[in-house]
Amino acid sequence: MIRFPLENVAGELYVDGVSSLRLAEEFDTPLYVMSEEKIRMQYRRLKDALSNHVDRARVLYSAKANSNLAILRILHEEGAWLDVVSPGEVHLALRAGYRPDNILYTGTSVRDDELGYLLKEEVMINIDSTSQLRRLLRLGIPKLLSVRVNPMIGAGHHEHVVTAGEASKFGVWEGEALEAYKEAREGGVERFGIHMHIGSGIMSVEPYILASERLLKVAKEVHESLGVEFEFIDLGGGLGIPYRPDEDELNLEEFIKRLMSFIRERIKIHHLGEPEIWMEPGRFLVAEAGVLLTRVNTIKSTPTKSYAGVDAGFNTIMRPTLYGAYHHIIAAGKLDDPPVKEYDVVGPICESGDILAQGRRLPELAEGDIIAILCAGAYGHSMSSQYNSRPRPAEVLVKRGEYELIRRREGMEDLFRGQVIPERLRNPNRC
Numbered sequence: 001m002i003r004f005p006l007e008n009v010a011g012e013l014y015v016d017g018v019s020s021l022r023l024a025e026e027f028d029t030p031l032y033v034m035s036e037e038k039i040r041m042q043y044r045r046l047k048d049a050l051s052n053h054v055d056r057a058r059v060l061y062s063a064k065a066n067s068n069l070a071i072l073r074i075l076h077e078e079g080a081w082l083d084v085v086s087p088g089e090v091h092l093a094l095r096a097g098y099r100p101d102n103i104l105y106t107g108t109s110v111r112d113d114e115l116g117y118l119l120k121e122e123v124m125i126n127i128d129s130t131s132q133l134r135r136l137l138r139l140g141i142p143k144l145l146s147v148r149v150n151p152m153i154g155a156g157h158h159e160h161v162v163t164a165g166e167a168s169k170f171g172v173w174e175g176e177a178l179e180a181y182k183e184a185r186e187g188g189v190e191r192f193g194i195h196m197h198i199g200s201g202i203m204s205v206e207p208y209i210l211a212s213e214r215l216l217k218v219a220k221e222v223h224e225s226l227g228v229e230f231e232f233i234d235l236g237g238g239l240g241i242p243y244r245p246d247e248d249e250l251n252l253e254e255f256i257k258r259l260m261s262f263i264r265e266r267i268k269i270h271h272l273g274e275p276e277i278w279m280e281p282g283r284f285l286v287a288e289a290g291v292l293l294t295r296v297n298t299i300k301s302t303p304t305k306s307y308a309g310v311d312a313g314f315n316t317i318m319r320p321t322l323y324g325a326y327h328h329i330i331a332a333g334k335l336d337d338p339p340v341k342e343y344d345v346v347g348p349i350c351e352s353g354d355i356l357a358q359g360r361r362l363p364e365l366a367e368g369d370i371i372a373i374l375c376a377g378a379y380g381h382s383m384s385s386q387y388n389s390r391p392r393p394a395e396v397l398v399k400r401g402e403y404e405l406i407r408r409r410e411g412m413e414d415l416f417r418g419q420v421i422p423e424r425l426r427n428p429n430r431c
């Protein structure tokens with residue numbers, strides 16, 4: 001698991017050239033550390049792989065994986081466009097310098113005032129239902145519209161992240177897609193794309209091939225019946241990364257080669273012209289760039305278990321509790337020490353589900369040790385909360401031995417922000 005941006009320097013964990021122990025000391029814990037180089041590498045790997053197999057490929061970064069402005073800026077510099085899912089993310093994207101026509105909005109259960117905001121900002125709109133389309137067309141005509149088609153095939157690392165298939169709330173059922181494009185065209189929309197996003201944490205190409213077969217069949221129908229020329233075909237995000245030390249990395253070159261040759265062939269058979277091919281990964285670009293540092297404050301044992309109590313909980317990183325997700329854990333200052341003991345690594349939240357890892361073999365831990373939770377760059381900070389009234393952690397960006405704070409740690413006052421105490425309940429002494 002110790003591979004770039006991680007490094008073992010005399011038993012101590014370095015991230016992109018910076019000592020993790022030093023960062024923990026300087027910024028306190030829990031602390032998210034993001035490697036700029038790793039993000040740029042992942043983007044280039046994917047963009048290059050796509051460009052090797054199709055003439056016009058585009059990568060949209062899915063901002064919800066990690067929406068820090070500095071991360072959005074890095075990917076903007078690389079040339080990424082953006083996949084966003086809320087008006088807040090549109091706002092962040094514009095703030096980070098993305099052009100509205102480089103932003104694709106894919107909402108679900110979208111309100112009318114959100115639709116109005118999207119029209120005002122002139123971002124591209126990917127519709128999730130015919131209801132949304134009809135309400136949108138009453139408010140205005142988007143410059144470019146696509147339909148998120150549910151190709152009835154989904155995949156993912158947990159049932160909560162499968163986003164297509166009969167039991168999914170997402171997208172327009174494939175049998176209804178033609179009607180949606182018809183209404184959009186009659187409503188005055190002139191530029192079109194087509195979209196799917198089937199799930200998250202997918203490690204094999206097969207579900208993409210099965211789903212895109214159906215997606216492109218829908219595209220063919222729409223093209224033949226309505227004469228719609230698709231400017232892009234968006235295959236969604238969902239590319240997985242290896243979270244476990246014994247897990248193989250996705251063979252990206254092979255994956256993209258197989259998927260793209262299939263797509264090229266279908267585009268040709270169905271006479272779909274020369275649409276751009278888009279993918280919109282979140283996890284793949286940022287997960288491995290991130291490490292969460294947390295400090296052991298309590299060691300305790302029962303007759304059957306040893307616990308390492310740390311200062312990060314499911315308020316800090318939710319994936320283990322939410323999905324039973326595995327994050328590899330290492331003792332950041334004891335990389336060369338033998339793993340001699342099994343620990344449950346648990347957080348400070350008053351719920352039994354607040355377990356970051358169970359039965360992990362680690363070196364003998366002591367109170368004060370720094371623990372690193374790996375592959376925490378995606379859906380880590382962006383899913384954090386103030387539950388139990390704990391301020392959210394800081395984020396630091398590292399780059400080849402340099403580091404900068406990119407999000408200040410929240411303070412106690414952030415816990416009260418926005419709260420209002422009615423006059424009659426005020427404490428005369430304190431507030």
Ligand SMILES: *Cc1c(COP(=O)(O)O)cnc(C)c1O
Nearest residue numbers: 062106197200237238281282283
């Ligand atoms: C979340 C999301 C993505 C990114 O998913 P990853 O698994 O992080 O790649 C892409 N597209 C849409 C519409 C999403 O909601």
